Amino acid sequence: MSEQRNVIIIGGGPSGFTAGIYSARANLEPLLFVGKDLGGQLSFTTDIENFPGLEEGVTGPLLMDVMKRQAERFGCEVRVETVTEVELREPPFKLKTDAGEYEAKAVIICTGSSARMLGIPSEQKFFGHGVSTCATCDGFFYRGKVVGIVGGGDSAMEEGTFLTKFASKVYIIHRRKGFRASQIMLDRATSNEKIEFVLDSTVSEMLGEDKVTGVRLHNTQTGQESTLDLDGLFITIGHVPNSEVFKGQLEMDEEGYIITDRKQHTSVQGVFCAGDVQDHVFRQAVTAAGTGCAAAIEAERYLAKLGD
Ligand SMILES: Cc1cc2nc3c(=O)[nH]c(=O)nc-3n(C[C@H](O)[C@H](O)[C@H](O)COP(=O)(O)OP(=O)(O)OC[C@H]3O[C@@H](n4cnc5c(N)ncnc54)[C@H](O)[C@@H]3O)c2cc1C
Structure with a gap:
């Protein structure tokens, strides 16, 4: 029944x-x-x-x-x-x-x-502790800080540009050289002096103790690993x-x-x-x-x- x-x-x-x-x-x-x-x-x-x-x-x-x-x-x-x-x-x-x-x-x-996530174990550990999926929600907490954004679409460009209102530096990390983002959004991001692009790169690990202090990057072309110091990471992949x-x-x-x-x-x-x-x-x-x-x-x- x-x-x-x-x-x-x-x-x-x-x-x-x-x-x-x-x-x-x-x-x-x-x-x-x-x-x-x-x-x-x-x-x-x-x-x-x-x-x-x-x-x-x-x-x-x-x-x-x-x-x-x-x-x-x-x-x-x-x-x-x-x-x-x-x-x-x-x-x-x-x-x-x-x-x-x-x-x-x-x-x-x-x-x-x-939110789509990267699928690496450390992102769950740091979610809400330096890892976010919402720049509108959490951007304000990064005044004067260095942040990364993962993604290559319009949202990544829009949120990256938005974050420059607070952050001192914004790295846009993207796995390829080409972008899904529209030209106008891309132009806006590339002409912003606080934004730097890290291309052909994926985040392989998030680093830190209780809070994110950086990420390990994997270069998709050369296979090389490197680290990037960050105070926060925004995942913007849809x-x-x-x-x-x-x-x-x-x-x-x-x-x-x-x-x-x-x-x-x-x-x-x-x-x-x-x-x-x-x-x-x-x-x-x-x-x-x-x-x-x-x-x-x-x-x-x-x-x-x-x-x-
Ligand atoms: C990290 C983060 C920070 C955020 N910070 C802010 C902020 O500061 N300010 C702000 O305004 N917004 C913030 N947001 C956005 C905000 O959380 C969302 O816009 C809001 O929660 C959407 O509400 P909702 O009711 O549509 O759905 P949700 O909050 O997504 O809730 C969906 C509900 O549906 C249930 N559900 C799904 N499928 C089924 C099913 N088959 N049967 C039964 N139940 C089901 C889930 O269990 C859940 O209870 C943030 C989001 C994230 C991820």
Whole structure:
């Protein structure tokens, strides 16, 4: 027997918990699945200084714990289950998790995205301690410091140029001589005197004790190894939206981001979507929370119409 619910929210990051707060306060008694990362991407980071209303800043895990408790206070039920299968063609929508089967009149997808990583063991050790995947989020902490960026696309050029506002020096480390970045972004980076390119090179190891102090580089042409002293390293080799489980059921772009309209509706009526799984542009906690709020309000309106 499936458990029947009004609204099921998939994802326990800023967009999911915000959708939880709003739909619980609309008396929809939402059920929220957090999957394997309770708190989402912010649970892997240390200081958050740009979330409005928190003048002194806050750690990512604390912010997410407060958001979760706020959602629960209004009656959002949070379960540590991962959605493994969905049937979204028509309502009631059917979902399977690793622990049970469910039916919902409305679904809000908030499954976020994951940054592509280099795949070397030391990057996990230093993540949040000198290694970051978000210059907009963490650039401010590198005032007067020397940082590296790994990548050769538009994001690497944009984030590298952005980091020169704070850092004294920015090395852009790229495995080839050619770039995927557009000419205009490349020109902007090459004409910036704080940026130096380290080409034909990959990062083979991150160095340091508790924090990154440098990287070991591997020259892809000569095979030579060298070291580069750095205070921080930004990995900018792309993001993957966590949308695999919805493939073939919702419209997505070629990278797998779920397509939404301005009111967070997906291509299926009654299925809404918020946060980074539908946003490859801003990727911030506050924008994720904002779209989570909009998705919940629209889900409430949809259910009210269904009731009529
Ligand atoms: C290192 C780092 C630092 C950052 N710093 C900042 C910052 O300072 N300020 C800022 O505004 N932003 C920051 N960000 C960006 C911010 O974390 C994201 O924009 C935000 O977390 C996106 O929220 P979200 O709700 O869309 O998804 P996420 O936070 O990615 O959460 C997704 C949730 O979905 C769940 N999930 C996925 N698949 C399933 C499934 N099949 N079933 C059930 N659950 C599932 C996951 O377990 C997780 O709980 C940072 C990001 C990183 C990586």
